[in-house]
Amino acid sequence: MAAKVSKVQEDRLPGHESRLEPKPDWEPRYPGSDRLKGKVAIVTGADSGIGRAVAALYAREGAKVAVLYLCEHDDAKETARIVKAEGSEALTIAGDIGDKAFCEDAVGKVMKAFGRIDILVNNAGEQHPDKDITDITDKQLRRTFQTNVFGMFYLTQAARPHLKKxxxxxxCTSVTMYQGSGELLDYSATKGAITAFTRSLSENLVGEGIRVNAVAPGPIWTPLNPCGGASAEKLEHFGESTPMGRPGQPSEVAPSFLFLACEDASYMSGQVLHPNGGVIVNG
Structure with missing residues (x-):
């Protein structure tokens, strides 16, 4: 993998999957079995990477998908095409989840288009590598928490009135929440907050029949890292430190999101799944 990786220079995250080489593998591996038939899902960051793979798999399993994304219109259009090719319906909504008003507006658009919300996937996130804590600017620190934590709160707050039993x-948390990351101090901190939020929200909503869980991916080949989210040194050997010796693909992570969304996981809440290449973590 490392020999094939080329860093994509972007003015800002999240970056275009359409420009990434090699292309991430998002395609579902098996025929659908209607595990999400009649459901409506909101997936943030669904224009590319893990979000696209989740949208594709959810669509194959019968769900209509609202594709929320920041600004990569070409990638979002392709995800919508993929969803429709699976015989389902897609709604694309562009904007910043770190803006509370956008989250409220987006949920309103989903309700107007589909009339219900059954699954909320808080997947969107951003990261910026820094080798020294003094290099993290106030702007970066606030922006990372705004996207990764505040955005998760805002969207969940907006969707909550529409979520039924x-x-x-x-x-989406991360292996960095459990292992730490020497060059992703602010990002890792947000992922710790997300795990705590997941467990606490589960306690808050379990009595209402609403399950809350999380997925903690390891190093996954998506635009996030090569488009500014990782240093050149890290990219050179991306994923090689895992027991499996390679980075994962979005298609290897999406099934965890499917399991937690469907009735197969009806007795699970407050839990975290770990598609991370064999890294042993506690929790």
Missing amino acids: GAAIIN
Whole structure:
């Protein structure tokens, strides 16, 4: 993998999957079995990477998908095409989840288009590498928490009135929450907050019949790292430190999001799944 990786220079995150080489593998591996038939899902960051793979798999399993993304219109259009090719319906909504008003507006658009919300996937996030804590600017620190933590709160708050018994919320945390990361101090801190939020929100909503869980991916080949989210040194050997010796693909992470969204996980809440290449973590 390392020999094939080329860093994509972007003015800002999240970056275009359409420009990434090699292309991430997002395609579902198996035929659908209607595990999400009749459901409506909101997936943030669904224009590319893990979000696209989740949107594709959810669509194959029968869900209509609202694709929330920041600004990569070409990638979002492709995700919508993928969802429709699976025989489902897609709604693309561009904007910043770190803006509370946008989250409220987006949920309103989903309700107008589909009339319900059954699954909320808080997947969108950003990261910026810094080798020294003194290099993290106030602007970067606030921006990382605004996207990764505040955005998760804002969207969940907006969706909450529409989530009924049987609904599922799945948040994306990270292996860095458990292992730490020497060059992702602010990002890792947000992922710790997300795990705590997941467990606390589960306690808050479990009595309402709403399950809240999380997925903690390891190093996954998406635009996030090569488009500014990782140093050149890290990219050179991206994923090689895992027991499996390679980075994962979005298609290897999406099934965790499917399991937690469907009735197969009806007795699970407040839990975290770890598609991370064999890294042993506690929690």
